[in-house]
Amino acid sequence: MSALLETENLSIAFGGITAVDQVSLAVAPGQIHSIIGPNGAGKTTLFNLISGLYQPSGGRVKLAGEEVTGLPPEQLARRGLSRSFQNLQIFFRMSAVENVMVGCHRHERTGILSHLLALPTVRAENRNSREIAMAQLARVGLADLAEKEAGSLSYGALKRLEIARALATEPRILLLDEPAAGCNPVETEEIDRVIHDVAKAGIAILLVEHDMRLVMRISDEITVLERGRKLVSGKPDAVREDPRVIAAYLGTFGSEEANRA
Amino acid sequence: MERLLRNRWALVLALALVLAALPLVFPSNYYFRVAALVNIFALAAIGLNLLMGYAGQVSLGHAGFMGIGAYAVAIGASRFGLNGAVAMLAGAAIAGLLAFLVGRPILRLKGHYLAVATLGLGLLISMALTNEAGWTGGPDGMAVPRLELFGTRLRGPDTWYMITAGALVLGVILALNLIESPTGRAMRAIHDSEIAARVVGVDVAAYKLKIFVISAVYASIAGSLMAFLNGHITPDGTAGFLRSVELVTMVVLGGLGSVLGAIVGAAMLVILPQALTIFHEYEHLLLGLIIMASMILLPRGVIPSLLARLRGGGA
Numbered sequence: 001m002s003a004l005l006e007t008e009n010l011s012i013a014f015g016g017i018t019a020v021d022q023v024s025l026a027v028a029p030g031q032i033h034s035i036i037g038p039n040g041a042g043k044t045t046l047f048n049l050i051s052g053l054y055q056p057s058g059g060r061v062k063l064a065g066e067e068v069t070g071l072p073p074e075q076l077a078r079r080g081l082s083r084s085f086q087n088l089q090i091f092f093r094m095s096a097v098e099n100v101m102v103g104c105h106r107h108e109r110t111g112i113l114s115h116l117l118a119l120p121t122v123r124a125e126n127r128n129s130r131e132i133a134m135a136q137l138a139r140v141g142l143a144d145l146a147e148k149e150a151g152s153l154s155y156g157a158l159k160r161l162e163i164a165r166a167l168a169t170e171p172r173i174l175l176l177d178e179p180a181a182g183c184n185p186v187e188t189e190e191i192d193r194v195i196h197d198v199a200k201a202g203i204a205i206l207l208v209e210h211d212m213r214l215v216m217r218i219s220d221e222i223t224v225l226e227r228g229r230k231l232v233s234g235k236p237d238a239v240r241e242d243p244r245v246i247a248a249y250l251g252t253f254g255s256e257e258a259n260r261a
Numbered sequence: 262m263e264r265l266l267r268n269r270w271a272l273v274l275a276l277a278l279v280l281a282a283l284p285l286v287f288p289s290n291y292y293f294r295v296a297a298l299v300n301i302f303a304l305a306a307i308g309l310n311l312l313m314g315y316a317g318q319v320s321l322g323h324a325g326f327m328g329i330g331a332y333a334v335a336i337g338a339s340r341f342g343l344n345g346a347v348a349m350l351a352g353a354a355i356a357g358l359l360a361f362l363v364g365r366p367i368l369r370l371k372g373h374y375l376a377v378a379t380l381g382l383g384l385l386i387s388m389a390l391t392n393e394a395g396w397t398g399g400p401d402g403m404a405v406p407r408l409e410l411f412g413t414r415l416r417g418p419d420t421w422y423m424i425t426a427g428a429l430v431l432g433v434i435l436a437l438n439l440i441e442s443p444t445g446r447a448m449r450a451i452h453d454s455e456i457a458a459r460v461v462g463v464d465v466a467a468y469k470l471k472i473f474v475i476s477a478v479y480a481s482i483a484g485s486l487m488a489f490l491n492g493h494i495t496p497d498g499t500a501g502f503l504r505s506v507e508l509v510t511m512v513v514l515g516g517l518g519s520v521l522g523a524i525v526g527a528a529m530l531v532i533l534p535q536a537l538t539i540f541h542e543y544e545h546l547l548l549g550l551i552i553m554a555s556m557i558l559l560p561r562g563v564i565p566s567l568l569a570r571l572r573g574g575g576a
Contacts, residue, residue, distance in 0.1 A: 051460060077462030089457035091450045093518070102450045106462035108443040112471055115442035116435045122442055129443070162457075169461050 002065070004029050004204040005050070005081070005173045010059035012049055019045045021228040022059065027173060027204040027221075032195065034207045034215045037225035038248070043208045044086055046225070047175050050206070051083045052076045064172065078106050080172035084162040084179060086208070092151035096142060096161055099150050100133035103168025107132075136164040140194050156187035163194060173204040180211045192218060216240065224248070269437040272521060276433060280426040284419065293418035294490070299524075299531045300425035301486045304432045306511040306523035308479020311436060313509070314517035315445070316472045317452030318368065319376045322383020323508050326356040326477040328390055328500020330484030331405075335494055336396055338406040345408035349485040356481035357474045364473040368466065383505045390496035402495030405488045421490045428486060429524070432479060436520050439475070448472050449518075480508075514555060516562025525563050529555075 003026035010023045020042045027033040035043050048054045050061055052073040060069045063079055071079075082103075091099045108129060110122045137143050140160040145153060150161060159179055166174055176195070180188045188211060195218055199205050209215050215222065215236070222239045224231040226248045232239055239245055280300075287293055309323050333352025337343040343351065367378040390397050397403055407414045415424070439445050447468050450458040455465050488494045498504070507530060515526025533551060537544045559566035 053456065053460075073456075073459040074462050074464050077460055082462075083460050085457070089454040091453040091457065093453055094446070094449055098446060098449075102446050102458065102463065103461045105443060105447060110443065112439075112444050112475075115444045116439050116475075118438035118442070122438075125443065126441065165457075165461060 003027060003062075004064055005206065006062040007046075007050065008060045008062070010046070010049055010056055010061060012045060012054055012057050019228050020049060020056075023223075023225070023228070023230050024059075025223050025230070025233065027206050029172070029204050030199050030202045031220045032199050032205045032207060032218050033221045033223065034209060034219040035223050035225060036209070036212075036215060037231070040227075041225040042228040043225055044177055045228075047083065047177050047206075047208060051081060051175055077169055077171075080170070081175070082166040082169045082171040082173075083175035084159070084166055084177055086177040086181065088155075088158050088162065090150050090158050090161065092149075094150055095147050096150050096153065096157075097130060097133045097137060097146040099161055100136050100164045100168045101129045103136070103165040104129035104132050106169055133164075133168055136168045137161075139167065139197065140164045141190055156183045156190075159183060159187070160191065160194065163191075163198075167198065171203060173206065174198060175206045175208075177208045178210060179207070180209055180214055188214060269434075269441065273430065273434055273437065276524070277430050280430065284422065290418045293422040295532060295535055297418055297422040297425045297490050298487070299528045300422070300429040301483045301490065302508070302511060302531055303524040303527035304425075304429050304486070305480045305483035305508055306515070306527045307432050307436050307520055308476040308483070309508050310512045310515075310517065310520065310523040311439065311448070311479075312472050312476040313512055314519065314522075315440060315452060316448040316469060318469055318473070319372070319379065319509075320473075320476070320505075321376050321380035321502075321509060322386070322505050323379070323476070323480050324500050324502070324504030325383040325386030326360065326480035327484030327487065327504065327508075328386050328496065329356040329359065330481030330486075331488035331494045331499040332390055332397055332403075332484075333481070334408075334485045334488050335403050335405040339403070340396070345406065345485075345489065346410065349482065352485050353478045353481045356477045360474045360477035361470065364470045365466075368469040368473060380502070380505070383500065383502060387496050387500040387502065390500055397496065400496060402493055402498070404493050405491070407492070408489050415489070418490070421486075425486050425490070428482065432482075433520055433524075440520070444468065444471065510552070513562060514552065516564040516566070519562065519564040519568075522562050522564035529563075 005027045008024050010020060011018060012020045023046060035046060037043055049056050052071050055070050060067055063081060068076060068079060091102060108125055110125050114122050134143065134146060137146050140163050142157060142160055142164060145157060153161065163179060179191050183191060192214055195205060219236050222236055223233040224239060224245050231248055232242050232245050283296060305327055309320060312318050312320055330352040333355060334345050334348045337348025337351055338345050363382055367375065370378050391400050407416055447463045450463060451465050451468060459465055484499055511526035511530050512523055514529060516522025533548055537547050540547055
């Protein structure tokens with residue numbers, strides 16, 4: 001199975017600090033690849049590099065074998081890469097279904113003049129986008145809330161709304177930045193199910209998540225970052241047992257807790 | 262009630278009925294003139310609201326585009342012998358082109374920076390209209406030849422009321438169509454989160470530019486209609502800074518992100534100064550107080566605040 005997304009020695013420096021330092025990883029279609037590491041390890045920065053929000057100072061990103069390094073996010077979206085955000089990025093004044101309909105944008109073909117005139121082609125396209133959006137909402141379990149204004153939804157629902165919106169772009173790879181953060185156990189269960197379902201559909205998933213039980217349960221592969229560098233990469237069991245990981249990652253947790261106690 | 266207000270065809274129909282019924286109660290030409298001005302400013306405010314209320318991009322220089330529309334019909338007819346309608350379309354094209362060229366660099370700016378940059382654009386247009394006295398008559402302005410359509414000269418406030426009412430209904434339909442389209446969703450998305458819009462494939466810069474151009478064309482058409490109605494135009498009266506501020510006030514007062522709100526805001530700012538003249542020297546004081554009271558009592562603008570209240574009351 002060839003990789004859908006590859007990074008080669010991807011790096012970025014802010015001032016004198018190298019936030020992401022020569023990180024190489026690969027994700028195959030249908031694979032769930034998790035990035036873990038202590039706070040400040042560069043996980044979200046890596047996501048911002050891959051999704052085109054930051055320009056790398058070194059290294060390359062390849063999507064389906066094509067080099068896409070430095071392309072802006074909207075062009076990456078058109079090539080099949082979408083993402084969710086750690087801090088919610090929701091269109092609060094639009095309804096839930098409209099939020100997801102924006103995700104259909106890259107498949108909409110009608111021009112602005114036809115929009116002004118509301119030509120039949122536009123009405124058909126609106127209906128089509130709404131259908132796709134409803135299907136994606138159902139997929140994440142939010143069909144009942146479709147017409148609610150997004151600003152009125154619960155935190156857990158908004159987390160899933162972001163996933164539905166990203167799925168509406170019909171991505172080949174989906175980057176999920178802490179999808180379960182702030183969610184209760186029931187919502188986490190639901191997100192677990194959604195991620196599995198998405199991977200089963202052949203979409204590659206790159207996941208940043210702090211819920212270790214979730215990560216160990218669903219990941220096919222885990223990459224551990226520490227201070228911007230790749231520390232270890234491998235199957236969940238191997239990573240869990242790796243002494244370097246225990247020292248760097250779990251050790252930090254242990255010492256933090258020891259400090260607090 | 263709320264569903265009715267949200268249904269675009271119900272809104273258009275209601276507006277058309279009101280606009281058609283008003284002449285039945287107008288006692289004099291003066292009323293037609295004021296109502297025509299309401300229609301004209303409502304048209305400009307709807308365009309500006311697309312930019313400000315829906316796409317979330319401010320413009321403090323939008324009267325500049327009104328000025329272009331106004332002077333296009335005046336100069337087009339008097340200097341180039343163009344038919345007024347043709348000159349109006351030419352003016353809209355020039356305003357759109359200028360918005361396209363200027364929009365590219367300045368729409369990269371955000372918030373206050375964009376506000377000041379658009380303010381500069383408005384001042385520039387107004388200054389050009391004042392200084393190019395050979396073409397525009399300078400600060401004293403110039404006369405606008407009457408519009409001639411199908412061999413008849415269009416004159417009289419009642420005629421212009423009808424024409425501007427038609428233009429307003431058309432402008433409302435186009436705006437509502439746009440809002441409920443892929444472009445509309447993209448621009449509303451940009452307002453709430455540019456970054457989220459980008460990662461789902463929305464070309465943010467391209468959409469800001471499109472909306473800027475559309476709103477400039479709305480303003481230009483409104484400016485042309487104002488020139489025809491008044492028969493005489495000045496740089497300050499069409500493109501001046503105070504005009505730009507007036508347009509922004511209409512949008513905010515009536516309600517950002519509400520087409521109906523833009524009409525209500527325009528009606529308030531056109532009718533109130535006329536109605537308050539009976540209070541003589543207290544006119545401006547009262548106008549200011551009413552605007553302040555309206556913003557305090559209806560902080561999201563007249564229409565959105567009333568809608569929210571209806572929703573709250575119904576639930």
